[in-house]
Amino acid sequence: MPLFQPFLDNQFLQLAFGSGALAAWACAVVGTYMVLRGLSFIGDALSHGVLPGIAGALLLGLPGLLGAAVGSAVMIGGITVIQRRTRLSGDTAIGLLFVGMLALGVVLVSRSRTFSGDLIKILFGEILAASPGDLALQGGALVVTGLLAWLLRRPFLLLCFSPEHAHVSGYSPKLFHVLMLSMIAATVIVSFQTVGTMLVFGLLIAPAATAALFARRMGTIMVTAGILGTIAVFIGLEVSYQGNLAAGASITLTSVVLFFLALPIKAWVEQRRTHA
Amino acid sequence: MPDALLAENLCIGHDRRTVVSDLSFRLPLGESLALIGGNGSGKTTLLRTLAGLLPPLSGRLEILGDGPAVAAHQLAWLGQFQNTNPLLPLRARDVVRMAFFSERGLWGKIRADDEARIDEALAFFQADDFAKRPISELSGGQRQRVYLSYVLVRNAKIVLLDEPLSNLDAGGMELYNQAMEQMKARGSTIVVATHNLEDAATCDKALALGPQGWQFGTGGKILLEMPHHQHEGH
Numbered sequence: 001m002p003l004f005q006p007f008l009d010n011q012f013l014q015l016a017f018g019s020g021a022l023a024a025w026a027c028a029v030v031g032t033y034m035v036l037r038g039l040s041f042i043g044d045a046l047s048h049g050v051l052p053g054i055a056g057a058l059l060l061g062l063p064g065l066l067g068a069a070v071g072s073a074v075m076i077g078g079i080t081v082i083q084r085r086t087r088l089s090g091d092t093a094i095g096l097l098f099v100g101m102l103a104l105g106v107v108l109v110s111r112s113r114t115f116s117g118d119l120i121k122i123l124f125g126e127i128l129a130a131s132p133g134d135l136a137l138q139g140g141a142l143v144v145t146g147l148l149a150w151l152l153r154r155p156f157l158l159l160c161f162s163p164e165h166a167h168v169s170g171y172s173p174k175l176f177h178v179l180m181l182s183m184i185a186a187t188v189i190v191s192f193q194t195v196g197t198m199l200v201f202g203l204l205i206a207p208a209a210t211a212a213l214f215a216r217r218m219g220t221i222m223v224t225a226g227i228l229g230t231i232a233v234f235i236g237l238e239v240s241y242q243g244n245l246a247a248g249a250s251i252t253l254t255s256v257v258l259f260f261l262a263l264p265i266k267a268w269v270e271q272r273r274t275h276a
Numbered sequence: 277m278p279d280a281l282l283a284e285n286l287c288i289g290h291d292r293r294t295v296v297s298d299l300s301f302r303l304p305l306g307e308s309l310a311l312i313g314g315n316g317s318g319k320t321t322l323l324r325t326l327a328g329l330l331p332p333l334s335g336r337l338e339i340l341g342d343g344p345a346v347a348a349h350q351l352a353w354l355g356q357f358q359n360t361n362p363l364l365p366l367r368a369r370d371v372v373r374m375a376f377f378s379e380r381g382l383w384g385k386i387r388a389d390d391e392a393r394i395d396e397a398l399a400f401f402q403a404d405d406f407a408k409r410p411i412s413e414l415s416g417g418q419r420q421r422v423y424l425s426y427v428l429v430r431n432a433k434i435v436l437l438d439e440p441l442s443n444l445d446a447g448g449m450e451l452y453n454q455a456m457e458q459m460k461a462r463g464s465t466i467v468v469a470t471h472n473l474e475d476a477a478t479c480d481k482a483l484a485l486g487p488q489g490w491q492f493g494t495g496g497k498i499l500l501e502m503p504h505h506q507h508e509g510h
Contacts, residue, residue: 036361036363038361154374154382155382157374157377158374161361161364161366161371161374164327164329164355165353167327167329168327168351168352168353168378169374169377169378170378212363212365215365216365217365218365221365
């Protein structure tokens, strides 16, 4: 079949598809919480806030993953401190850290001319250079994230419903909120090398938002988002291979286009339901 | 046996702004307490403090002999829900089912008899017709019936209700009264903030909150003795 031929012929495309699909499924799990709880902005901030961490780690000759972990920890910690110490809204706290961290990242990167190429890599990833080691790391992270989402499904559902009810039911909303943010951060950190920090955000939001238009259960949203994300990875890679376009951006663009294609379908389904 | 609620010189409020100060009262287990007073008098603040959602500003507060934070999971709390995230994929029955998340813990199985209790509560509030519909598609009154089913199923030692009659029609109010009787019969202590004086009069005790201070006593008596209560809102 000609559609699958490029994937059969090229090992790098197989690895890229594997890496993209693993990122899509991890993003589907945590992206569902982000969409349902209105955490998109903090997710966006996290995916960019890791930039100075990665840049700093590269300057010091340390692994980028470690820097990304430190960057997201600073981000979550900073937002929490601002929210507790001031009356400023969460939005403002996130915005402050977001822009500050992004600027710090660019300042760090600008220290060295050789890093301008790295900046592009950090932002847009190198999905076509995914290695079996990357896939193993992503697979491990996906298993852990999926397991946590399953084990903590009750407090997470309560948190989505009402943090106050979570509290009165004996589940600390603060603790589970930080756990949820950590899961988002972990997904961003593990995915950035292949999909890039900029584009991981697309996989976090778009498939879960599309799925939330139709699905009626939390688990169904996650699974639907995973399938949609995987389809976006396949179409994106295919388009990028055939048209010689940027791979990561093609994937993200596809996942957003799928959302806008779903909108009229949603309207049609609702119309049918009301007439039925 | 500890009291259900014990307050001594309790000051409550939020963001360091005192709403009610020097509050002292004692409510034995199994009794009901009506909180009455105009808008902004502190009924909701007191309920939220009792639920552990707001820390007391000063003074002493014991719930079942413990601090409010310790007792949180022994309570059922029904706030004035207004916003339900329309995206949240929950059917009415799923909301009631969450009542067991406290009792059964993180991983404990919600058993067949638990499921039966959920259906019974929904049937009691005549909410079984819309039990499978998304909560976001229900009317205010229908939603209130679902939330009251949640409280009934929760089987908590202390039940805190904030304006539970809001949006209910006459039939709903009648069912609410029966549910209160049921919960009292199984030994629950009930605290209810209400503007409905008939509802308040059925409680064992009443706590009237107002700009001149507070007054605690036997339900019907307080209602007669609080002339300023009628003036509020002017």
